[in-house]
Amino acid sequence: MSSAAPRTTGHPPVGPDRLWSVEEHLEDILATVRPLEPIELNLLDAQGCVLVEDVTVPVPLPPFDNSSMDGYAVRVADVAGASEEFPAVLEVVGDVAAGQADPSPVGPGQAARIMTGAPLPPGAETVVPVEWTDGGLGEGPVSGMRARAQAPEGAEGQVRVYRPAEARAHVRAKGSDVKAGDRALAAGTVLGPPQIALLAAIGRGTVRVHPRPRVVVLSTGSELVQPDEELGGGQIYDSNSFALTAAARDAGAIAYRVGAVADDAETLRDTIEDQLVRADLMVTTGGVSVGAYDVVKEALAHVGDEDEPGGGVEFRKLAMQPGKPQGFGSVGPDHIPLLALPGNPVSSYVSFELFVRPAIRALMGLADVHRPTTRATLAADKPLTSPKGRRQFLRGGYADGAVTPVGGAGSHLVAALAHADALIVVPEETESVEPGAEVEVILLG
Amino acid sequence: MSSAAPRTTGHPPVGPDRLWSVEEHLEDILATVRPLEPIELNLLDAQGCVLVEDVTVPVPLPPFDNSSMDGYAVRVADVAGASEEFPAVLEVVGDVAAGQADPSPVGPGQAARIMTGAPLPPGAETVVPVEWTDGGLGEGPVSGMRARAQAPEGAEGQVRVYRPAEARAHVRAKGSDVKAGDRALAAGTVLGPPQIALLAAIGRGTVRVHPRPRVVVLSTGSELVQPDEELGGGQIYDSNSFALTAAARDAGAIAYRVGAVADDAETLRDTIEDQLVRADLMVTTGGVSVGAYDVVKEALAHVGDEDEPGGGVEFRKLAMQPGKPQGFGSVGPDHIPLLALPGNPVSSYVSFELFVRPAIRALMGLADVHRPTTRATLAADKPLTSPKGRRQFLRGGYADGAVTPVGGAGSHLVAALAHADALIVVPEETESVEPGAEVEVILLG
Known part of the structure; x- marks a missing residue:
């Protein structure tokens, strides 16, 4: 498996009808979106986040x-040659x-009953596990x-030790x-449970x-009704606002779903302005x-001061299917990045996977922003066809090196999407893929 | 990759010093822990959960x-033979x-300007994309x-259509x-973003x-200080309560961390009793x-009414390293399952992976409760040694079919754990593994 890193291509001349490649659009997004300003978080709130500083160990670990066993802390010489027949008999202090x-120190002929994790007392040189003794x-x-609690007398009297122990x-x-x-x-470092364990263990x-990142998801369309x-x-x-909110959470974001906004520019601008306060x-x-x-x-093509860097949203056509129309830019005085995805459910979902997910992961400071990809054999009854000049992303089911188109x-076709776990990538120059041919697959896992 | 399903073995005779195999302990847990009672949740709250009923489509999708393009809804005959030289000229209604x-219906010689997703008007038989027309x-x-909003006159007048369209x-x-x-x-079905998309799309x-499941994590030990x-x-x-809370969330649970409890049976019993109300x-x-x-x-060996099924917690020795001492049973009037793990950081983490994670996933109703496993070549300078009769789980780094022991x-050794991404499994009967040999590896993902 390799990472779905963009293949760099030369930018074609700029123009209103210019067709952007998938890589160009993604490059533009990733060149703009920077990791969020670091903050100090409680350990458990930092789960899944990226550490921004080296962490040094303040005290040894x-x-x-200390003892790794429940047993007796003793001097080596006092248990040398001990056996079941001839146990060493020590005074429990x-x-x-x-x-x-x-x-308290352990002197010659003495033993301290010691618990796992307890400090080795002065004078003691080794620990014999309780199973090597008569337990007093x-x-x-x-x-x-x-x-x-039941037998306080265990901390005194004598103990017989049946085996010697090295220093x-x-x-x-x-x-x-x-x-x-x-x-x-x-x-x-990405902070998973074992990294959190280590940080806690050294007292952090x-x-x-x-x-x-806090991601606000907003669907538009006067035809949309809430479930x-x-x-x-x-x-x-309205399914997009649900799907993309879930997908944003899945990518690591804190996501807020704003229901569907009707097709009215002023309403949309007002809604976006309202939401800016909680959006990265x-x-x-x-x-x-x-x-x-x-x-x-x-509503957005001319929002923002175009003299300021990143102001306004640019709408483009991409050489891909689905997902040809895309918008990207920033809004508000803080230049909050905005991705405007097409409205068809499959288009918006595929666009999310290709552009929004990497943006979210870049905001988190993750080095690896892409889904894993692999090569797979096309398992199909008939050739896949694809329009020339467009990179096509078809839904597929991947298993054991083979991918089967779904729907x-x-x-x-949102039902097919719900039964797929991969995207089959058909390159721009390819118009037909024969069954049995090798294809690139993005694993949605 | 295969799933780390337990290999069934015959149970040895019961007895106080009986050594349980990893599979026996896991089987006992999974035979006891049932999926939680289903509840009705809002779509986005159900993300990552398992559907308990077939969902039927109430209305077609x-x-x-409706139109898949922005364009003009027309009759096929009216655009037959249209070309740039001889466009069809239609009245926009x-x-x-x-x-x-x-x-409104579209009659002969008429066209309705139609937007993507809009219903096909009566009388119209096909849609010509706006790019095939003069847009009026x-x-x-x-x-x-x-x-x-800028050009309301676009909805009236005439449109020239330059290409024919099939029905x-x-x-x-x-x-x-x-x-x-x-x-x-x-x-x-596990509800990920595309499944949530489909459910929303059909109006659910x-x-x-x-x-x-709500998981309460509690560490014990009078030696423990909070970071x-x-x-x-x-x-x-105290690192265990942090590590296991994070790990429980990672496994899909809602986890509550209770700080360390001192080594006092009554305090522990009181704390557990207090926490029962929010624990699955x-x-x-x-x-x-x-x-x-x-x-x-x-505190727990004799808690619960032993006549009731599942009452009380049983403490066992397992044929594994680390993680030999383990407790499992249930507490409280509702028989909340309880897993008592050993206290060493690595022991508790490995025990979590082997026993608690599957229990959490079983409570969620997931079919696949195990981490993926694979076979890997041991990349090491010297042989791994392992005690006979104990299944050993060593920390490792896995990459490209090879696994390297870490620490x-x-x-x-919690630092090594934080730099590992796999557990190397050395079977009970194996005392030494040579470099280059094939070993089983649990991928911690």
């Missing part, structure tokens, strides 16, 4: 020599529990200690995990990371094509 | 014939916008329509995506799913071994 600050009961090897056996040495001054984690309660409401003539249910990225669907009611285009090319 | 309920401007082919070209037929009565999604605002606090003598930082699963770490202060064992076998 473990911070002190007390318990060393985990968390105990200053355990005088009746042969035991399988464990009796609970202190520092069952002792975890101070600093054997990490030493003070070591680099625990490097800047750029907060860390500096790129936060998750569970009554469908009138000419109306359909705005995503709209619909209204970007060549119709007379394409409200996103109408047709229609950008309204 | 699309619900009506108005606009059909998306969401329009009852568009009389100046040759156009690249799009002018916005209705139902650029028309999405009613029901061409899914038909009423079709099964949209089957029970057992809520769905019946197994909810995410960012001052470390006293004999103390270490409880996870503790520490206090399960053979020491005199092993409070989890002390040693010590169960306190």
